[in-house]
Amino acid sequence: MTNEILTISNFNVNYGSKKILDNINLSFKKNTINCIIGSSGCGKTTLLKSINNSIVFESELHVDGNICYDGENISDIDDSTLRKEIAMLMQMPVVFPFSLYKNLEYVLDYYLKIDKTRKNDMIVDILKKVQLYEEVKDDLNISAEKLSGGQKQRLCLARALLTEPKIILLDEPCSALDVYNTMCIENLLLSLKHESTIIIVTHNIQEAKRINDRIIFMKDGKVVEDNENFFENMSTEEARAFINVN
Amino acid sequence: MKTLSKIIKFFSYTSFILLMGIIIFIFLYTVYRSIGIINFEFIFDSPRGMVLGEEGGIFPAIIGSIWFSLTALILAFVPALCSAIYLVFYLKNNRVKTFINNVFENVAAIPSIIFGLFSYAVFVYMLGFGRCILSAGVALALMIFPFLERKIEKSFLEVDKNLLIASYNLGIDIRRTFIKIVLPLCFKEIISSVILSLLFAMGATAPILFTGGVAFATVPNSLLKPAMALPLHLYLMIAQGASQINRAYGVAAVSLMILFIFSTLAYCFSHKTYKKV
Ligand SMILES: Nc1ncnc2c1ncn2[C@@H]1O[C@H](COP(=O)(O)OP(=O)(O)OP(=O)(O)O)[C@@H](O)[C@H]1O
Ligand SMILES: [Mg+2]
Numbered sequence: 001m002t003n004e005i006l007t008i009s010n011f012n013v014n015y016g017s018k019k020i021l022d023n024i025n026l027s028f029k030k031n032t033i034n035c036i037i038g039s040s041g042c043g044k045t046t047l048l049k050s051i052n053n054s055i056v057f058e059s060e061l062h063v064d065g066n067i068c069y070d071g072e073n074i075s076d077i078d079d080s081t082l083r084k085e086i087a088m089l090m091q092m093p094v095v096f097p098f099s100l101y102k103n104l105e106y107v108l109d110y111y112l113k114i115d116k117t118r119k120n121d122m123i124v125d126i127l128k129k130v131q132l133y134e135e136v137k138d139d140l141n142i143s144a145e146k147l148s149g150g151q152k153q154r155l156c157l158a159r160a161l162l163t164e165p166k167i168i169l170l171d172e173p174c175s176a177l178d179v180y181n182t183m184c185i186e187n188l189l190l191s192l193k194h195e196s197t198i199i200i201v202t203h204n205i206q207e208a209k210r211i212n213d214r215i216i217f218m219k220d221g222k223v224v225e226d227n228e229n230f231f232e233n234m235s236t237e238e239a240r241a242f243i244n245v246n
Numbered sequence: 247m248k249t250l251s252k253i254i255k256f257f258s259y260t261s262f263i264l265l266m267g268i269i270i271f272i273f274l275y276t277v278y279r280s281i282g283i284i285n286f287e288f289i290f291d292s293p294r295g296m297v298l299g300e301e302g303g304i305f306p307a308i309i310g311s312i313w314f315s316l317t318a319l320i321l322a323f324v325p326a327l328c329s330a331i332y333l334v335f336y337l338k339n340n341r342v343k344t345f346i347n348n349v350f351e352n353v354a355a356i357p358s359i360i361f362g363l364f365s366y367a368v369f370v371y372m373l374g375f376g377r378c379i380l381s382a383g384v385a386l387a388l389m390i391f392p393f394l395e396r397k398i399e400k401s402f403l404e405v406d407k408n409l410l411i412a413s414y415n416l417g418i419d420i421r422r423t424f425i426k427i428v429l430p431l432c433f434k435e436i437i438s439s440v441i442l443s444l445l446f447a448m449g450a451t452a453p454i455l456f457t458g459g460v461a462f463a464t465v466p467n468s469l470l471k472p473a474m475a476l477p478l479h480l481y482l483m484i485a486q487g488a489s490q491i492n493r494a495y496g497v498a499a500v501s502l503m504i505l506f507i508f509s510t511l512a513y514c515f516s517h518k519t520y521k522k523v
Contacts, residue, residue, distance in 0.1 A: 052415065054411060054414065054415055057407070057410075057411050057414070059338070059340065079414070079417075080417045080418070080419050081417065082417070083414065083415055083416065083417035084416075084417030085417075087415070087416070088415045090408075090411070090412065090415065092408070094406075094408045094409060094411075094412035095412075096409060096412070096413070096427060097409070097427075097430075097431065106413075106416075106418075106426060107416055107418070110416075110417075110418050110422055156412075159416065160415075160416065163416060163417055
């Protein structure tokens with residue numbers, strides 16, 4: 001029981017009469033990689049947004065049900081605290097309109113009071129971690145908006161990791177990356193697992209196969225299959241059909 | 247279809263040319279009529295003459311106008327900025343938001359003399375400030391407030407919502423997000439709205455008519471004294487049948503010059519600050 005860091009119970013999200021998430025019940029164990037798969041539009045992104053409570057920014061959606069983080073209902077936790085502990089990498093990487101360095105400094109300045117050299121070290125470290133350092137080391141002051149899609153994705157990942165989150169939500173983090181960088185990120189996730197819980201949405205079945213401790217297969221807003229040995233032992237017809245076409 | 251787009255094109259071009267033509271004409275004509283009027287004495291002397299303003303200059307009116315509009319701006323800016331921030335970043339209830347927006351829109355449509363009347367009743371009389379720059383400043387501030395608030399709010403709403411969400415997703419609060427991300431992006435817009443509302447206040451006559459604008463006063467040195475103002479001076483001169491209509495054009499030309507100077511300053515200022523961000 002103590003091993004569970006996040007519990008979602010009887011969770012629904014509606015848009016008018018349309019059910020976007022339909023009675024979700026899930027719990028997540030510490031130090032695991034949980035892969036969410038499912039066809040486009042089945043509610044994966046919505047589920048992630050619910051977990052860090054950024055669903056409140058979509059005021060047209062109606063939410064009900066409980067999500068407990070570390071035994072506490074997330075609606076009782078201050079949003080800033082919650083989102084520091086539960087980092088989220090959005091599906092579309094969004095960089096701030098300043099330099100790459102400042103994008104990272106923005107987070108550090110908010111959370112830590114540290115001197116310039118220590119800050120530099122941390123920024124270089126995190127950039128190395130997400131495999132971005134080699135590409136940008138000549139000019140950390142390059143405008144973040146000038147980076148490529150894949151570079152932005154890694155910058156956003158770096159930025160999210162700076163808060164040292166307990167749970168990391170990733171919405172298709174490798175969708176714009178080449179094979180090499182995807183491998184690097186996967187390895188990073190495998191190593192991050194020792195400190196955090198990872199919940200990742202992916203369209204890449206091979207990737208899910210490589211890193212998962214558990215697969216959550218969704219369809220039309222419902223969790224159809226929740227399985228730790230998904231690829232060896234699929235229990236539903238829908239999941240089999242989905243894997244076959246992907 | 248092709249003829250329709252041609253007709254639309256024709257009309258938009260002609261109306262653009264017509265409009266530009268009229269503006270340029272007014273500007274040039276004013277300058278032309280004021281040639282020989284504007285000199286050192288006209289700008290730096292006090293008005294004299296049988297009909298006031300026929301001789302001497304308009305210095306007290308220039309300074310008075312600047313006082314009136316700056317007072318109004320200072321009174322209106324902080325509330326306008328705060329309401330815009332509140333409405334965009336803090337207020338969650340959409341119904342209340344719509345309601346407040348409607349109120350502001352309606353306030354913007356109130357004839358400006360009503361603000362004058364209000365300030366006359368409350369500030370000049372009830373609170374006993376008398377006719378002074380402050381009383382008039384309140385009337386002008388009420389007039390420019392909705393204008394300024396709308397413009398600032400609009401600039402905030404233009405910021406990409408995803409940037410805000412990305413920042414909130416990092417656990418960073420609204421305050422820091424606003425200061426570091428929204429403000430630099432909106433700075434230019436805000437400055438230009440400030441200048442526009444300053445000029446809006448400077449051009450208004452009705453609100454100051456019975457709250458603080460007078461036919462003659464020396465250069466103001468306190469907020470609690472009445473003062474002259476350029477548009478009012480112009481109006482009084484014409485209304486009293488001044489023989490030298492060219493002097494009225496001189497006043498208008500000076501007003502235009504002040505307008506030009508302020509917008510240039512604002513442009514340079516916002517440009518310089520923007521580069522630093
Ligand atoms: N703010 C919103 N208003 C209305 N409908 C929404 C909103 N957000 C999401 N939806 C709807 O909810 C459904 C699920 O969307 P969601 O973004 O969660 O899908 P997804 O599984 O992440 O898809 P993808 O794999 O394409 O990213 C979609 O049908 C979408 O149209
Ligand atoms: Mg999605």
